[in-house]
Amino acid sequence: MAPPPSPTEHHLVALQGDFINTPEFELPPPHTCKRTIYGQTALSDLHARIHDATIVVIGALRLDAETLSPEVTPYLRLIMVVAAGTDCIDLEACRKRGIAVSNCPAVNTEAVSEHALGLYFAARRRVLRLHTLIRAGEWPRRRTLMFDCRAHDGTPPMTCQEEVAGIIGNGAVGKRIASLARGLGMKVIVAERKQPEDPSALGHPNGNQERLPFETVIKQSTVLFLAVPLAPTTRNLLSTAEFEAMSPHAVLVNVSRGGVVDEEALVKALQENQITGAATDVFLKEPAGPENSPLLAEGTEDLNLVLSPHLAWYTQRTLINSERMFKQTVEKWCVGERMNAVV
Structure with missing residues (x-):
């Protein structure tokens, strides 16, 4: 085994360079930072690639307890996540070894919020279905496609002024979605945690908006936006009971994490017309395909379900913000x- 690096010698290993631009670091002498950049990293290559790293850079690659053991990563001292979520990392293993973890919160707030509104419009107005039908020549054959954009109960789409937008997740993205929704004319209601740690805090003010009990928001919303991190308390946050309680006119939009929504329960809710539609940018298993996701399984093709491949974050602004925070964080550490953002 090679001798451990000195406190001023840093070896940064970026494991997903195809998605993350690794900047040049400006460090004062005697500090140095060697960079090793891999475009993408298979799990079979992971341990060998990060064995000598003092800094590991990822976007959303799984780093479990074995990977974070002294045998696999003997010199590791910092994990830099160039994304907002850290659910892919065993944080307890990092705590035990004193490995610092930093992320990039709020760098994609505008991008994800705007994508959420785009998903909402696509589901509410059944844009993809109409696109498919018109490309297939159905408009001249049927004379009108008006009936194909109706909800399952035969009602036309709502306008924004008729919507009650429920926000679950009161972080930067949730607040931005709420602001955009109000600007479009929606009534906005913001949910408390499903199981608040302090029940006496229910109904406390949230800026100009009082937060309501989770169950109330579930029942009253006609469009429900999810923008929460994945944690034990948010896993399967929406499942059968929640879909049964929702308005039949409701559209669900998930830009948080796969695993927050019970995917099998969502498919069942759409098939049984418990809700009008859904849209998601995230999946329990990614990359998602028919073989590993109920949302893409046979029989889901005709559901009012709009899907995008976890790219709500991807804009020029996000990349600029991420690179700037990445550079500042590593240079400070x-x-x-x-550091500005320590998990």
Whole structure:
């Protein structure tokens, strides 16, 4: 085994360079930072690639307890997540070894929020179905496709002024979605946690908006936006009971994490017309395909279900924001300064 690096010698290994631009770092002497960049990394290559790293950079690659053991990563001292979520990392293993974890919160707020509104319009107005029908020549054959954009109960789409937008997740993205929704004329209601740690805090003000009990928001919303991190308390946050309680006119939009929504329960809710439609940018298993996702299984083709491949974050602004925060964080950590975002 090679001798451990000195406190001023850093070896950064970026494992997903195809998606993350690794900048040049400006460090004062005697600090140095060697960079090793891989475009993409298969799990079979993971341990060998990060064995000598003091800094590991990822976007959404799984780093479990075995990967974070002293045998696999003996020199690791910092994990830089160039994304908002950290659910892919065993944080307890990092705590035990004193490995710092930093992420990039709020760098994609505008991108994800705008994508959420786009998904909403696509599902509410059945844009993909109409697109498919018109490309197939159905408009001249049928004379009108008006009936194909109706909800399952025969009602035409709502306008924004008729919508009650429920927001589950009161972080930067949730707040931005709420602001955009209000700007479009929607009534916005913001949910408390499903199981608040302090029941006496229910109904406390949230800026100009009072937060309502989770169950109330589920029942009253005609469009429900999910923008929460994946944690034990949010796994399967929406499942059979929640779909049964929702309005039959409701559209669900998930831009949080796969695993927050019970995918099998969602398919069943759409098949049984418990809700009008759904749209998601995230999946329990990614990359998602017919072989690993109920949302893409046989028989789901005709559901009012709009899908995008976890790219709500992907805009020019997000990449600029991410690279800037990535650079600042690593430079501060290398010289022993306090980082802006520590998980």
